[in-house]
Amino acid sequence: MPLSKPVRRQLLHTRQVQCQGFERTDGLWDIEAHITDVKTHNVDNAERGGYVGAGEPFHDMWMRLTLDRSMHIHHVEAVIDASPFPHCPGIAGRFRQLEGTRIGPGWHRQARETFSGIQGCTHLHELLAPLATTAIQTLWPSEESEIMELAANVMLDRCHGWSRHQELIRKYIPHLYVPADTHVSDEQDSAIPDQSSRRHS
CATH class of the missing domain: 3.30.390 (Enolase-like; domain 1)
Incomplete structure (x- = not known):
């Protein structure tokens, strides 16, 4: 529309x-x-x-x-x-x-x-x-397991669809799932690795 x-x-x-x-x-x-x-x-x-x-x-x-x-x-x-x-x-x-x-x-x-x-x-x-x-x-990726791995590293909590409160996260990435009525602490937030640091070669 x-x-x-x-x-x-x-x-x-x-x-x-x-x-x-x-x-x-x-x-x-x-x-x-x-x-x-x-x-x-x-x-x-x-x-x-x-x-x-x-x-x-x-x-x-x-x-x-x-x-x-x-x-x-x-x-x-x-x-x-x-x-x-x-x-x-x-x-x-x-x-x-x-x-x-x-x-x-x-x-x-x-x-x-x-x-x-x-x-x-x-x-x-x-x-x-x-x-x-x-x-x-x-x-x-085309494989569902790879999609979830990518989401965990890149997409999680970057938009509504990939919120860690969604049932989809509980189903496929349960260790990162947090119920919607639960406060996300700094410790939980750090469970998602920040891998943006520089790679030295």
Whole structure:
């Protein structure tokens, strides 16, 4: 069912985020995201030759995570093709600090702390959430037991469907199940291993 019919209006801005997951021939996976911001009108910008034209990307950025089946990130590449200021692309290489981390509990928090404020790029950072969920969908196993193992490491308590209070968790991952009327203590929360720390090789 679509949204309800709006009042008369005019399109001003379109943000598009496209994510894709690729299985590589070397046993790893590439998860890629591309974000663009495009306006339907000219925007004054002295740093971009006086203005950014209608239909010309105000932001145009890419990120690729190369990871293995356990969600360990082997390589990160980020590119800024279009931005408001000429110095913006200089921050893209900093996202390689994600190399050696693992998508799972605590990963988003670690990324937020690593790239907060002037240490990161708002729009590249925004790509991390859809990249993570795209990685999960790309590597989603076909065997039920593997699905539950993946859920325990990555999905548990990340959304309503995978709440540790759900009957599904009691059935398939009983050691992580907590009744809905039970307070989750720090000790119980730590039962889900935070495997987002860096892997040193």
